[in-house]
Amino acid sequence: IMVGTGKGAENGILIKNAEALETAHKLTTIIFDKTGTLTKGKPEITDIIPIIGDEKEVLKYAAIVEKGSEHPLGEAVINKAKEKKIKIPEANSFKAIPGKGVEAIYNQKKIILGNRLLMKENKLNIGSFENKVKELEEQGKTTVFIAADKKILGIIAIAATLKEYSKEAVEQLHKMGKEVIMITGDNERTANAIAKQLNIDKVLANVLPQDKEKEIKKLQKQNKIVAMVGDGINDAPALAQADLGIALGAGTDIAMETGNIILIKDDLRDVITAIDLSSYTMRKIKQNLFWAFIYNVAGI
Numbered sequence: 001i002m003v004g005t006g007k008g009a010e011n012g013i014l015i016k017n018a019e020a021l022e023t024a025h026k027l028t029t030i031i032f033d034k035t036g037t038l039t040k041g042k043p044e045i046t047d048i049i050p051i052i053g054d055e056k057e058v059l060k061y062a063a064i065v066e067k068g069s070e071h072p073l074g075e076a077v078i079n080k081a082k083e084k085k086i087k088i089p090e091a092n093s094f095k096a097i098p099g100k101g102v103e104a105i106y107n108q109k110k111i112i113l114g115n116r117l118l119m120k121e122n123k124l125n126i127g128s129f130e131n132k133v134k135e136l137e138e139q140g141k142t143t144v145f146i147a148a149d150k151k152i153l154g155i156i157a158i159a160a161t162l163k164e165y166s167k168e169a170v171e172q173l174h175k176m177g178k179e180v181i182m183i184t185g186d187n188e189r190t191a192n193a194i195a196k197q198l199n200i201d202k203v204l205a206n207v208l209p210q211d212k213e214k215e216i217k218k219l220q221k222q223n224k225i226v227a228m229v230g231d232g233i234n235d236a237p238a239l240a241q242a243d244l245g246i247a248l249g250a251g252t253d254i255a256m257e258t259g260n261i262i263l264i265k266d267d268l269r270d271v272i273t274a275i276d277l278s279s280y281t282m283r284k285i286k287q288n289l290f291w292a293f294i295y296n297v298a299g300i
Contacts (some may be wrong), residue, residue, distance in 0.1 A: 004281035012249075012264040013274050020260035023244045024278030026225050030173055030271065031204075031216065031238075034184035034194065035072055037248060038268070039160035044071055045080040048159035049132060058154035061202040062087050064145045065111040067245065068094035074102065076108055077113075080210050098234065099185045099208035101144065109149045109270045115155075115187070119145050124152055138192035142186055160254065169268035170198050176275065179224070183207055183215060183238075209234035213241045228269060232253055248272060 003020075005015045015021050048055045061113030063081035068073035075136055077097050081088055091104035091111065100121070101114015112122055118127050124147055126133075133143050133155060141157040170180050183204040184191050191205035204215050212228075216238055219226050228235065231251025239258040247259030250266040255298035265272040 001281060001285075004277055004284075006273065007170070007278055008261075011273055011277075012267075013269070013270050013277070014264060015274070015277075016260050016262075017138055020244060021278050021281055023225070024227075024261070024275050026160075027178060027227045027244060027275065029179040029219055029224045029226045030180060031181045031183050031219075031226060031242070032200075032230050033212075033228075033235050033238075034154055034182055034191065034230065035160060036185065036231040037163075037229055037235075038166045038182060038198065039162055043076045043142070043158045043160035045076050045156060046159045047136060047155075049155040049157075050194070051129070051155070052153045052154070053150060055083065056086060058156070059084060060088070061106075061111055061148050061153055062113055062156055063088045063239065064091045064106050065094075065102050065146070067091060067111045068104065069096060069102050071096070071102075072160075073144065077156070083288075097209065098210065106148075106293075111146070111148045113144055113146045115144060115185075117145065117244070118119075119152070122147065122150070124150065126152065129155060134189065137187060137189035138193060140190055140197070142190050150290055162192075163268060165267055165269045167198050170200060170269060172272045174199070176272070178275075182192040183212055185209065185234075210237070212238035216241045229272075230266070 001017045004021050012091050042300045048058055050058045055171050061079050062077045066077040085121055091106040093105040097101050103112040105179040112118055125171050136143050136157045138218055142161045143155055145155055146153045173180050180199045180200050181202045186205055188205040192202045195203045216226055226242045227244040227246055228238045229246045231248040233252050233254050236254045236258045245259040246261045247255040249264040256262050261274055
C-alpha cells in the first residue's frame with residue numbers, strides 16, 4: 001500500500017488512506033459533477049436577450065447582483081460587463097440561494113438572477129419566454145433570468161466548454177465496464193445536451209446542492225459501489241457520502257479536505273489511473289500473501 005500510494009503521488013494522485021486504495025478497484029459507478037469537473041470552471045456568456053431595455057442594461061443589472069457571488073456563472077457575468085466597460089455599482093443585502101441563484105438590493109429595488117425555480121418562488125411568470133429558453137438549452141447552454149422590481153428584464157445564456165480529457169475519461173471508464181453518471185443543478189435539456197456529447201449513461205438533473213448526497217445514497221441502496229468526482233463547496237457532502245470521494249486539485253479547499261483521493265493535475269484521466277493503481281496494488285498484495293503462505297508451509 002505504501003508503494004501504491006507512492007506511485008500515485010509520483011503521478012499527481014494523492015491517496016489519503018489505505019481504504020481509498022482498496023476501494024477504488026471495486027467501484028461500479030462513477031458520478032461526475034458537471035460545472036468545474038466535466039466542464040471548465042470558467043463559463044462564458046453567449047447570448048443576452050433583453051425584454052426591458054437593451055443588452056447593456058440587462059448586463060449591468062446582472063453584474064450588480066453577481067458582484068458578491070463566487071459562483072463560476074457569476075464570474076462569467078462580471079467578466080462580460082468589464083469587457084463591455086460597464087461600471088458596476090455596489091448593491092446591498094447580497095444573498096446566494098444555493099441551486100437557484102442570487103439576489104441583492106440596489107436603489108431600493110430587489111434584483112434577482114437565477115433559474116426557473118427562483119422566478120417561480122418570486123411569483124414571476126416566465127411562460128411566454130419558454131420557447132426561446134428551450135432553444136438555448138438544447139444547444140447545451142445554461143439560461144438564467146434577470147429581474148428587478150418584480151419585472152423580468154432579460155435572459156442570459158451561458159455556455160461552459162468541456163474539459164480537454166472529459167470525453168476520453170468517460171470512454172475509458174466504459175471500457176472498464178463502469179457506469180458513468182453526471183449530476184448537476186442544471187435543467188434536463190442543458191444537462192442532456194452535454195451528456196450526449198460525452199456519451200454519459202445517465203443524467204441526474206435539477207439536483208439542488210443539498211440533494212446530491214441523497215442521490216448517492218439511493219445508488220448505494222441498489223448495492224452499487226459509488227465514487228463521486230467533484231470540485232466545489234456544493235460537492236463536499238456528496239464526496240463524504242460516496243464510497244470513494246475524488247476531489248480535483250484545482251477545486252475548493254473543502255472539497256479537497258473531504259475527498260479520499262485528490263487529483264493534483266486536474267486531469268479526469270487520473271480517475272482511471274487511480275482505479276488501475278488500486279487493482280494492481282491489490283493484485284500484488286494477494287500475490288505476496290499467496291507466496292508467503294507457500295513459503296511458510298514449505299518451511300513448516
